[in-house]
Every structure is written in C-alpha cells, then in structure tokens.
Amino acid sequence: MIDETHAADRTSWIASANGHATFPIQNLPLGVFSPQGGAARGGIAIGESIFDIGAALEADLFSGAAREAAEAASGRTLNPLLEAGPAARQALRRRVGEILDAKGAGIAKIRAISRLVHDASGCVMQLPAAIGDFTDFFAGIHHAHTAGMINRPDNPLMPNYKYVPVAYHSRASSVRTGGGLVRRPNGQRKLPEQDAPDFGPCRNLDYELELGVWIGPGNELGSPIPIAEASRHIAGFCLLNDWSARDIQAWESQPLGPFLSKSLSTFVSPWIVTSEALAPFRMAQPPRPAGDPAPLPHLNDVADQARGCFGIDFQVLLLTPRMRAAGAAPHVLSRANASMLYWTAAQMVAHHTSNGCDLRPGDLFGSGTVSGTVPGSEGCLLEMTRGGRNPVSLPGGETRTYLMDGDEVIFRGTARRDGYASIGFGECRGTIGEALALG
Ligand code: MN
Numbered sequence: 001m002i003d004e005t006h007a008a009d010r011t012s013w014i015a016s017a018n019g020h021a022t023f024p025i026q027n028l029p030l031g032v033f034s035p036q037g038g039a040a041r042g043g044i045a046i047g048e049s050i051f052d053i054g055a056a057l058e059a060d061l062f063s064g065a066a067r068e069a070a071e072a073a074s075g076r077t078l079n080p081l082l083e084a085g086p087a088a089r090q091a092l093r094r095r096v097g098e099i100l101d102a103k104g105a106g107i108a109k110i111r112a113i114s115r116l117v118h119d120a121s122g123c124v125m126q127l128p129a130a131i132g133d134f135t136d137f138f139a140g141i142h143h144a145h146t147a148g149m150i151n152r153p154d155n156p157l158m159p160n161y162k163y164v165p166v167a168y169h170s171r172a173s174s175v176r177t178g179g180g181l182v183r184r185p186n187g188q189r190k191l192p193e194q195d196a197p198d199f200g201p202c203r204n205l206d207y208e209l210e211l212g213v214w215i216g217p218g219n220e221l222g223s224p225i226p227i228a229e230a231s232r233h234i235a236g237f238c239l240l241n242d243w244s245a246r247d248i249q250a251w252e253s254q255p256l257g258p259f260l261s262k263s264l265s266t267f268v269s270p271w272i273v274t275s276e277a278l279a280p281f282r283m284a285q286p287p288r289p290a291g292d293p294a295p296l297p298h299l300n301d302v303a304d305q306a307r308g309c310f311g312i313d314f315q316v317l318l319l320t321p322r323m324r325a326a327g328a329a330p331h332v333l334s335r336a337n338a339s340m341l342y343w344t345a346a347q348m349v350a351h352h353t354s355n356g357c358d359l360r361p362g363d364l365f366g367s368g369t370v371s372g373t374v375p376g377s378e379g380c381l382l383e384m385t386r387g388g389r390n391p392v393s394l395p396g397g398e399t400r401t402y403l404m405d406g407d408e409v410i411f412r413g414t415a416r417r418d419g420y421a422s423i424g425f426g427e428c429r430g431t432i433g434e435a436l437a438l439g
Helices: 053-058 064-072 079-084 086-100 107-111 141-151 227-233 246-252 302-307 321-325 345-353
Strands: 030-034 041-046 049-052 117-119 124-126 134-137 167-170 175-177 181-183 186-189 198-201 209-215 234-241 266-268 312-319 331-337 364-366 408-415 428-433
Touching (some): 041 053, 049 053, 049 086, 064 079, 134 345, 186 246, 227 234, 227 302, 234 345, 234 408, 234 428, 345 364
Parallel strands (some): 134 364, 175 266, 181 428
Antiparallel strands (some): 030 124, 134 167, 186 198, 209 234, 209 364, 312 408
C-alpha cells in the first residue's frame, strides 16, 4: 500500500506544494471546485493550487485505468469515482503524482497546458459528492463518558457502548462545505425551572469535532459487508463539524434521539483525503482497557485491529468577533487525535451493514465527537464547560459557555509520521450567524 506516491523526497513543479503543511504532492486529496466563472468539476489540491482533472483529460494526459478513473472524477460530483473503488483511486493517484512530479517526464509540455492548474484562492469549493445518507456515530468514548457524566454520574456509559458502535441517522440535505455561516436555529427549549417549553433561538449552540468518513463502493440490500472487507468500502476522510443545539437536543431527544438539534446543518472540510494517502499513517487500534469485552466476532478482524486506526492530530480553534476586531489569532481550544476513537471506521461500516442495510457511494459517516481524557482535549463545548457550568476563558478576558453570534469555529487535522511527509485535511470553518426569523 506504500508506494512511490508517498516518498518523502518527491517534489512537484508546482513550487507552493513543496514543504506545504497540508497539500504536498504526497497528499493529492480529491474534491469538486468551481473556478471563477466556470462550472463545478473534479480537482486535486496541490499546494496553493488545484489540479483540473478534466483539463488533464482534454490534454490526453491519462490512459488505461487512470483514464477511466479521471473520467469518473471530472464531473460535478465524485460519486462515480467513489463507486469505482480503491484500484481506480490508486490508478488516478499514481498518474497525477507522475504528472505533478518535479522530475516527471515532459514537464515543459505539461506546464504549458492552459487551465491545468487553478489558483485555489480564486476557486469556490463544493461538496465533493452527492450525499445520499449521513450517519453520525458516537465512537469517541471519552466524549461519551464525559457527556454521560453530566446526566448520569453513576453510570455514564450505557451498557451497550462497548458492544455496539452506537449511531443515529442524521440529515444529508443540510451538509455543507465549511467557510460560511451557520444560522442560529430556533427550536423548542425548556429551562429546568420552566413547566413547559417555549420556541426561540437556541441558547446552547455547540460544535462537535468529528472525523468524517466518505463511503466508496456500496453494497446490495441484504448483503452485509464483512469486517475483513470493510476498508475497501472507505474512500477517504474529512473533518466534520456536527453543529449541535444542546438545549433543543436535551428536550427533543427522548426517546428517539437527536433530530432538529443536529439537522440544522453539518459542515465538512471540502477535500477527501483518500485512504491511499493515509496509508502511512495507519496504526494499530489502541488495546481496549483491561476488563472491556472484545468486539463481537463480526466486528473483530486481525488486520483491522492491527492497521485500522489513523494517527490524525486535530485542533479546534475559536475566533470571536472581539478577537477578530483586535487582530488576534484564533485561540486553540482543544487538541485530540483520531486514535482516541473506540471503534475503527471499518467497524462502523461492518456494523452499519450487518443487518443488511445498503450503503451507497458518497454516503457520509461522522465518527462522533473526538475527545481525549485530559483538559484541553474536549471535542465540544458541552464537555469542555461540563454542560455550561464551567465557562472557558479566552485571551482578552472573554469567556464562553456556548457559541455566540459571530464566533468562528475552525477545525484542523494533520497526519504525521517520522520518515513521511505530513499531510493535512485543510480547514473546516464555520461562523455563527444571527438567529433565524421567528416567523
Ligand atoms: Mn455528533
């Protein structure tokens, strides 16, 4: 799985890619972008530029399997490429790596092709795929534990937690690429001292730091994906902000779980960092603490336990209107790592399909909030403030329990390993907009 595309000494003739913290030539993430005045199309991030897959096709830079993959990746959505699976993604990755390689053949001719690369700053990023379904898991065990402590201090983790990769069906229609506003939703809220709820703007608006999982090839209804094959169905990953209206959630969720408190919107980072790009950063799933049950056999695979976890570092940053006005840098609220998840992405796929449910190319999973065990590793404000009881102090003397209008939340993610070029996800940003009209 490690090949020439991961070589740390590979450089690109696109100078901004060399030493780029996020999009060096070793990353080559897939996305859909609109250049200024142009239609949405498939592209690959390289340094501060975007490689136009369709322009490369027109210039006849592909042949064989790479050509088929490029054709599947050149349209308004990447669903056809996601459906095609790992061999197609790898063929595209290897050929685009060659085309962009500083020591590649025919560079002078390639560089002369017009519109082959676009300045990323002049492009608008789109959702990379038409998302049929979005499922949000709850695999961050430290998040589950801390959130559970707020309501059930004696029994924070439900008895199913270490057996079932718990999830709920969330809303695909309101997923957006980050960068814009998320309007404060209205909903039914009930303060503890109120006898009955009222309807109004969410008071406890929160983010959730999650690892997003993009599904590649799907499965037929009635044909579960075995755990040993599950990784073949995972095309790649992104950062995901599961915006959460905590006061609405607390009132509406019993007994069927989150609904309007989550469907208000979900933001993703626009680039799909592929399973191939992340190959060097795979690691063993950390051993379960002594006394925890082993995963049931249909969720337990030797190879998945040995390599199904990813060493991805996450950061959550906050920029308030006052900080912005003062020219201050965003403040790092927390840091966590994807290895803190209790379930692997492959276990999520196997569990999701174990009843015969079909996944389709372009389906999206959220991992659940990623949190660690120490202060400063909480993946949402609910946890960080213990349900709003302990406000967070910010530089400049401000505090927050939950998000205020104008606050901007920024997620960053980077995969690092000695001997390899670090690769990043790009940011997932979102700013809280004023409440929707009450109507
Ligand atoms: Mn969530």
